[in-house]
Amino acid sequence: MVFKETFSPLSSDEIIAKEKANMDDNRFEHCVRVSETARKLAKLNNYDEDKAALAGFVHDYAKQVPVEEYRQVIKDEGFDPDLLNWNRAIWHGIVGTYFIKRDLKITDPEILQAVWRHTTADVEMTTLDKIVFMADYIEPGRSFDGVEEARKITFKNLDEGVGYQLAHTLEFLIENRNKVYPRTLQAYNVWSIKK
Template sequence: MENIEFKNTYSPLSSAELIAKEKANMDAKRFKHCIGVSQTSRKLAQLNNYDEDKAALAGFIHDYAKQVSPERFIEVIKSQGFDQDLLNYNRAIWHGIVGVYFIEHELKITDPEILTAIRRHTTADVEMSTLDKIVFVADFIEPGRTFPGVDEARKVAFANLDDGVGFELAHTLEFLIKNRQKVYPKTLDAYNKWSIKH
């Protein structure tokens, strides 16, 4: 099935059910991206002595909520105890931090490590676990990515995961600033932690 596989020990739903729900929640292009992130997460897990199936699952579902309607996100932010400052941002931020709400309720995944990795994948953070880093970096370098600099990003990340995080944050900040887009404060803190050359 779709060249995606992982041992699912994190949800009462079967792997086939998870795949079907994921597919129904997004367009074909996004689904392909999620498969790419899953495969790259597995590879990064292998390189960093992390549980490959857990990484593959986290990578697969990381964008589960990316195409949930903004109205639905706003409803959830207002009613489920989220920081109301989130209303000043958009889906680019929400699908990670608030996306976990949909993952918990619809995919029935409650593993804190997986949920934290998904929460952090859009903003990064000062504190990042190995799984946080794997999903964050895999999202950036999966085989479908073609932006200028992606080859170097892959080289850096496969050689050293922390350097991959630093490279990605510097690249992202550069992009946001060049386009005069809002920087989520936590992303700036993460940049100061992971991207500075000593």
């Protein structure tokens, strides 16, 4: 795997090595598959394939950073203090951008925004935001009920894929009586309602 443009002073090999060192093998393989799926979705949607592949690769860079480190960074680096009421599922996108800037030296705002939004989505989503959000959901290693339909819809129409994922994630969260992050709900209201 090579990223032709790394959007960073680090080389492709250095980024890959840092990512590998920051997570277990299963998570790393997931990131590789998200990268490949993002490349495919980029091609289908006339987006820069290398940029999408890199964004997909780094999207979960900070997924396994220790909770205490997250709490410290949220307090010290100017993140919304309400984030302290959430957990790593929510932090690793939003606050993950801090670690990606710090360790991988990626500063491209579009890549960082796509990582920021990859778990919760948002009311406004760029093409890259949607590509990473959907690649994460439909990469070949995913096996939940409905994943085949999600893939079919997403490869046909990226926006409809976003709506499908948000509706199903919300269903899942409510089914399990989990807390819904307000932005996830706001995104649902934009992307999933029947027109």
